[in-house]
Amino acid sequence: MSKVHYKSVEEIELIRKSSLLVSKTLAEVAKVIKAGIQTIELDKLAETFIRDNGGVPAFLNYNGFPYSLCISLNDQVVHGFPGIYELKDGDTVSVDCGVVLNNFYGDSAYTFAVGEVDPETSKLLKVTKECLILGIEKAVVGMRVGDIGFAVQQHAEKNDYGVVKELVGHGVGVQLHEKPEIPNYGKRGSGMKLEEGMVIAIEPMINAGRAGVKFWKDGWTVSTVDGKPSAHFEHTVAIKKGKADILSTFNYIEEVLKQKD
Ligand code: MG
Ligand code: MG
Numbered sequence: 001m002s003k004v005h006y007k008s009v010e011e012i013e014l015i016r017k018s019s020l021l022v023s024k025t026l027a028e029v030a031k032v033i034k035a036g037i038q039t040i041e042l043d044k045l046a047e048t049f050i051r052d053n054g055g056v057p058a059f060l061n062y063n064g065f066p067y068s069l070c071i072s073l074n075d076q077v078v079h080g081f082p083g084i085y086e087l088k089d090g091d092t093v094s095v096d097c098g099v100v101l102n103n104f105y106g107d108s109a110y111t112f113a114v115g116e117v118d119p120e121t122s123k124l125l126k127v128t129k130e131c132l133i134l135g136i137e138k139a140v141v142g143m144r145v146g147d148i149g150f151a152v153q154q155h156a157e158k159n160d161y162g163v164v165k166e167l168v169g170h171g172v173g174v175q176l177h178e179k180p181e182i183p184n185y186g187k188r189g190s191g192m193k194l195e196e197g198m199v200i201a202i203e204p205m206i207n208a209g210r211a212g213v214k215f216w217k218d219g220w221t222v223s224t225v226d227g228k229p230s231a232h233f234e235h236t237v238a239i240k241k242g243k244a245d246i247l248s249t250f251n252y253i254e255e256v257l258k259q260k261d
Pocket of ligand 2: 169201
């Protein structure tokens with residue numbers, strides 16, 4: 001992970017463009033998520049959409065990662081491989097997407113329910129998204145990295161969920177992963193000071209059961225130790241005074257999901 005890159009206003013606007021392309025890509029994926037589709041089809045569609053819009057999939061070939069999307073099913077936490085698996089009703093599918101456009105990176109993730117999921121899983125998705133929003137509320141000048149983690153952890157643990165510690169959010173923009181690391185746990189008032197010009201990816205990974213994870217022999221996939229579901233929501237966010245500037249958006253996705261209902 002490289003150093004902290006402080007961005008100019010112009011650079012932040014370029015990161016917004018990259019992040020919005022990520023958001024639109026996730027909305028394209030949202031359109032076709034349904035029982036019977038293979039996850040590799042989602043990957044192909046995303047790659048085509050990103051390239052048609054002048055971008056490059058940021059994950060493809062990153063440290064040897066072989067796909068454009070990370071697609072993590074059910075008890076998989078992050079970094080899952082797309083493949084021939086066909087989605088079925090009741091699955092959850094976390095889709096993480098990164099884009100390079102005009103040399104700047106955006107990064108965002110959303111966990112989708114396929115058809116009807118059970119009420120416990122539905123609650124996990126809702127609470128994980130709330131964790132992201134609560135973390136973002138702390139992503140302002142004057143706060144510290146630990147304030148974000150504290151907010152995320154407190155909300156997750158209040159709901160008896162496990163917070164994944166082995167993987168963390170990160171600075172983003174000039175590179176896919178920059179300093180500082182943004183853990184989903186922490187102490188209030190601890191860690192690096194948040195300053196104007198910092199752009200970070202906040203990405204709670206929350207488990208329905210225990211916090212522990214296992215790392216697969218494929219070198220990438222991470223899943224829960226107890227086999228219970230996990231959820232992942234991520235935004236790229238610019239640190240500002242008073243209120244964070246969220247550069248990615250779930251609006252496109254949620255428009256699509258509303259129309260599918
Ligand atoms: Mg991501
Ligand atoms: Mg990320």
